[in-house]
Amino acid sequence: MAILKMENINKEFYGIKALDNVNLEVEEGEIHAIVGENGAGKSTLMNVLSGVFRYGEYEGSIIYEGKECKFNNIRDSEKLGIVIIHQELTLSPYMSAAENVFLGNEQTKNRIIDWEKTTIEARRIFEKIGLDENPETIVNTLGVGKQQLIEIAKALSKNVKLLILDEPTAALNEDDSENLLNLLLEFKKQGITSILISHKLKEVARVADRITILRDGATIETIENDEYLSEDRIIKGMVGRDIGDYYPEREHRIGEVFFEIKNWNVVNAVNNDEKIIDNINIDIRKGEVVGIAGLMGAGRTEFGMSLFGESFGKKTDGVILKDGKELDVNTVSKSIKNGLAYVTEDRKDYGLILIDSIKNNISLANFDKISNNYVLNKNEEIKIAERYRNELTIRSRDILQRLEDLSGGNQQKVILSRWILSEPDLLILDEPTRGIDVGAKREIYTIINQLAEQGKSILMISSELPELVEMCDRIYVMNEGRIVGELEGEEAIAENVMRCIMRDSKEEE
Numbered sequence: 056m057a058i059l060k061m062e063n064i065n066k067e068f069y070g071i072k073a074l075d076n077v078n079l080e081v082e083e084g085e086i087h088a089i090v091g092e093n094g095a096g097k098s099t100l101m102n103v104l105s106g107v108f109r110y111g112e113y114e115g116s117i118i119y120e121g122k123e124c125k126f127n128n129i130r131d132s133e134k135l136g137i138v139i140i141h142q143e144l145t146l147s148p149y150m151s152a153a154e155n156v157f158l159g160n161e162q163t164k165n166r167i168i169d170w171e172k173t174t175i176e177a178r179r180i181f182e183k184i185g186l187d188e189n190p191e192t193i194v195n196t197l198g199v200g201k202q203q204l205i206e207i208a209k210a211l212s213k214n215v216k217l218l219i220l221d222e223p224t225a226a227l228n229e230d231d232s233e234n235l236l237n238l239l240l241e242f243k244k245q246g247i248t249s250i251l252i253s254h255k256l257k258e259v260a261r262v263a264d265r266i267t268i269l270r271d272g273a274t275i276e277t278i279e280n281d282e283y284l285s286e287d288r289i290i291k292g293m294v295g296r297d298i299g300d301y302y303p304e305r306e307h308r309i310g311e312v313f314f315e316i317k318n319w320n321v322v323n324a325v326n327n328d329e330k331i332i333d334n335i336n337i338d339i340r341k342g343e344v345v346g347i348a349g350l351m352g353a354g355r356t357e358f359g360m361s362l363f364g365e366s367f368g369k370k371t372d373g374v375i376l377k378d379g380k381e382l383d384v385n386t387v388s389k390s391i392k393n394g395l396a397y398v399t400e401d402r403k404d405y406g407l408i409l410i411d412s413i414k415n416n417i418s419l420a421n422f423d424k425i426s427n428n429y430v431l432n433k434n435e436e437i438k439i440a441e442r443y444r445n446e447l448t449i450r451s452r453d454i455l456q457r458l459e460d461l462s463g464g465n466q467q468k469v470i471l472s473r474w475i476l477s478e479p480d481l482l483i484l485d486e487p488t489r490g491i492d493v494g495a496k497r498e499i500y501t502i503i504n505q506l507a508e509q510g511k512s513i514l515m516i517s518s519e520l521p522e523l524v525e526m527c528d529r530i531y532v533m534n535e536g537r538i539v540g541e542l543e544g545e546e547a548i549a550e551n552v553m554r555c556i557m558r559d560s561k562e563e564e
């Protein structure tokens with residue numbers, strides 16, 4: 056039986072169709088995946104379903120458990136057991152885990168918040184989902200994997216029947232993703248229906264019963280996920296054509312050592328006793344793509360940020376050399392001037408000005424490039440923004456559209472454009488393809504290859520081992536703020552990277 060039917064859904068933003076007669080039918084108790092390129096309309100469709108866009112702000116009908124629903128807000132849909140976990144986590148960082156779980160749904164006794172009950176109930180749900188954490192822990196001290204589980208605990212506290220997860224594993228490492236998928240399968244046994252949006256087709260193939268493909272705001276098809284379904288088949292549905300080799304070829308022209316990082320040590324800026332980066336020594340050659348692998352919390356992002364104008368922690372020792380000469384990189388602007396760029400994984404906090412336009416965000420770090428005598432060349436600015444919008448297929452009305460109105464993946468493409476344009480000598484990429492669709496991933500790999508072919512150095516932090524292994528000439532493995540291994544050539548395979556991490560963790564015990 057269908058628990059949900061969305062019929063002929065239309066949704067426009069400023070006269071542009073984000074959803075064009077979309078139909079979706081979800082069976083009771085199934086895991087239904089929705090896939091599609093960045094900007095295809097997945098999140099928008101789920102926002103319609105959950106009442107983020109109220110009845111009247113879209114056309115079409117929502118039939119849930121046999122009744123037509125006209126939601127005015129999220130609360131209306133939650134009352135019926137429809138709960139959405141959004142693409143970007145929405146927990147309150149300074150509140151405890153338990154407070155977050157019951158936020159807006161407080162446990163009370165005589166109209167006063169009952170803290171004891173809050174803790175006990177939270178613990179009960181945590182146990183159910185295998186989250187081993189004290190409910191009183193402040194959320195921002197927890198890793199993303201645990202935060203994601205708290206979002207799920209929050210959903211369960213609301214008596215969920217239809218759980219919607221918008222890219223729940225984008226920020227999770229392999230273990231945490233695996234646990235989350237198992238949890239979905241567990242929910243399925245209990246009769247909970249799930250809708251899963253994901254760019255990770257492998258996980259879709261693993262857990263979904265059926266898959267609906269959206270392209271350009273329209274439903275393309277819904278397919279059964281059986282043993283005959285191939286990833287290529289799904290991609291073809293999403294993109295409308297074969298995309299060819301997923302990892303494009305690069306002409307390897309590796310030159311002299313370009314950048315050297317020596318004796319790099321960083322401590323926590325507040326608590327100087329806490330070591331974060333422990334004496335890292337690495338080098339990167341001209342035309343070389345060097346990867347940094349490691350588990351969540353290994354210190355990879357902290358390392359990347361500390362190189363870029365000491366944006367993280369406090370450096371206690373260390374130098375960066377370019378062509379053998381020491382660089383002054385102790386502020387972000389000096390780092391940029393000296394040829395460094397850092398593309399962050401967290402576009403909300405560090406990268407983008409969401410209320411500003413695509414055009415301005417792209418030119419932000421590049422005033423030197425597009426101005427003459429300190430006067431910004433407006434034509435040039437527009438031309439460049441248009442070029443990147445086309446090359447990276449940034450889906451938007453035009454280049455003046457505000458970033459906060461773009462889909463998650465398209466925001467990521469804007470930030471990449473900005474730093475590619477700055478033509479850095481050392482491009483530090485931190486999870487560059489997180490939340491990016493398959494077609495655009497390929498574009499990004501192509502651009503990385505082009506930069507390398509021009510003799511630039513690239514340092515790529517990624518949790519996607521296949522991506523690291525395919526793209527990098529050499530891989531450093533990090534654990535607990537240290538480099539614990541270096542793999543090159545034939546040796547640089549996923550298995551060896553994992554072995555390296557495990558071996559180091561064992562030695563520690």
Ligand SMILES: Nc1ncnc2c1ncn2[C@@H]1O[C@H](COP(=O)(O)OP(=O)(O)OP(=O)(O)O)[C@@H](O)[C@H]1O
Nearest residue numbers: 068073093094095096097098099460461462463464
């Ligand atoms: N608030 C908004 N204002 C204007 N346009 C919007 C708004 N929200 C979404 N859009 C546009 O609607 C289209 C669909 O966006 P949506 O976020 O649904 O894509 P998506 O499939 O979830 O993509 P992604 O995989 O990148 O998350 C995009 O072209 C986007 O720019």
Ligand SMILES: [Mg+2]
Nearest residue numbers: 098142462463
């Ligand atoms: Mg989305």
